[in-house]
Amino acid sequence: MHERTQCFKLLYMIVFPFISQSLVGYLSNMTTKNMSKELYLIPIEVVNLTCGYRNCVVIDSCRNRILSANRSLYDFFLNSMLRSRKSIYSMYAKERETLEEYLDFLFNNEIAFWGTMDELHLFSAYNNNWDYPSHITNAIVSCSTTTCDRLSELFGTFSQLCVEAIELYVGYGVEQWPEIIKRMNKIVTLKYVKLFVPFNQDQDFAYYDNIIRINPVIDQIIIYSSPQTRTNHTGTVINILQPIDFSNCGLVDVAYFCHSIPFFTESQRHNTCLNRKICIDAEGYIKNCPAMARSYGNIKDTTLEEAINKPGFKDLWYICKDQIDVCKDCEFRYMCTDCRCFIKDPDNIYSQPAKCTYNPYICLWEGQDGYVPVEECGTYSRETGFVPDKKRIAELNKRIWGEE
Numbered sequence: 001m002h003e004r005t006q007c008f009k010l011l012y013m014i015v016f017p018f019i020s021q022s023l024v025g026y027l028s029n030m031t032t033k034n035m036s037k038e039l040y041l042i043p044i045e046v047v048n049l050t051c052g053y054r055n056c057v058v059i060d061s062c063r064n065r066i067l068s069a070n071r072s073l074y075d076f077f078l079n080s081m082l083r084s085r086k087s088i089y090s091m092y093a094k095e096r097e098t099l100e101e102y103l104d105f106l107f108n109n110e111i112a113f114w115g116t117m118d119e120l121h122l123f124s125a126y127n128n129n130w131d132y133p134s135h136i137t138n139a140i141v142s143c144s145t146t147t148c149d150r151l152s153e154l155f156g157t158f159s160q161l162c163v164e165a166i167e168l169y170v171g172y173g174v175e176q177w178p179e180i181i182k183r184m185n186k187i188v189t190l191k192y193v194k195l196f197v198p199f200n201q202d203q204d205f206a207y208y209d210n211i212i213r214i215n216p217v218i219d220q221i222i223i224y225s226s227p228q229t230r231t232n233h234t235g236t237v238i239n240i241l242q243p244i245d246f247s248n249c250g251l252v253d254v255a256y257f258c259h260s261i262p263f264f265t266e267s268q269r270h271n272t273c274l275n276r277k278i279c280i281d282a283e284g285y286i287k288n289c290p291a292m293a294r295s296y297g298n299i300k301d302t303t304l305e306e307a308i309n310k311p312g313f314k315d316l317w318y319i320c321k322d323q324i325d326v327c328k329d330c331e332f333r334y335m336c337t338d339c340r341c342f343i344k345d346p347d348n349i350y351s352q353p354a355k356c357t358y359n360p361y362i363c364l365w366e367g368q369d370g371y372v373p374v375e376e377c378g379t380y381s382r383e384t385g386f387v388p389d390k391k392r393i394a395e396l397n398k399r400i401w402g403e404e
Helices: 002-036 071-080 085-091 096-108 117-123 148-161 177-184 205-214 261-267 304-308 390-401
Strands: 039-043 047-051 055-060 065-070 112-116 138-143 165-170 192-198 218-224 237-239 277-280 378-381 385-388
Touching: 039 085, 039 117, 047 071, 055 071, 065 071, 071 085, 071 096, 085 096, 096 112, 112 117, 138 148, 148 177, 148 304, 165 177, 177 192, 205 218, 205 237, 277 304
Parallel strands: 138 165, 138 277, 165 192, 192 218, 218 237
Antiparallel strands: 039 112, 047 055, 055 065, 378 385
């Protein structure tokens, strides 16, 4: 045993230095080889840049954040991505300081990195085409004394349409809504339910917590017309003061922006509020939106499939932000939910949302210093839509930001 040990020691002393030298030499050669390789500017695939009239935004879907930047960064991004380091530095030979600022922004925010040719295929851009295996993805249903008896039949149709999300608004006098919720659980494709119920002084948080416990498909319960605003400890049950009023829809605010990849891809060619949506109002009328006047039948005599296939029902699905006045010049257009009900010109379906208070031509929200409404930045007619006045906008930006 001793001799065997000595043999191993001798072998180790002879062979190990050779292996070590070979390994060090191999790693050294590999490092030198990689260092000599040309590097390329590779974007992170979950990051998208959207350019507006004056600014651009970086939509980081992985970190659920947005970063604002000058429009010139967007131009740099388009011209430089997937190019070699050598060619980029050559393009910006006379603007080296600007180049370093752009690269610092990209690297510090982990938007892009230097990589080898071998790594290019690992970070290929994803397909922006959107589709979904549902005829209807989401529904808004008013459960009233008029509609509640027909909801069981509707829920069966929702399974056939592959509905995944429902907002259910329970009206006053509908006492059997807990039983209706149980029937809703039979929708095999259903994933999320947001439930709105009127305030009842006999029902406390424990009551609603139990409703959620036995119906896990319920994501949140909103108790409207409450005497005070309250929230349970998990945020799943909320008391609000306001009654249900669909005329409050269409608000545009940073708080409502969505940074997800599915939302981004859907927004490229579809309306992010009305696409694949169906609504049944308190009288049973089938609509695109409960706040809209136009209906496509009533659940008393029209099936949901019949309503969906009627002329005009799907038209609003395909109106995207790139077609809408002012929105098409806004850097936030691919993360903002669009409203086609409350618009500035009701006779122009491509009119700007009436409740948007952001001006993309000067990059300010209403209430911020220097803000002026969009109407001061151009002219509007039904024939031409909104036409930006470049000279006026340049004057405003010079006054506000000190630059055109």
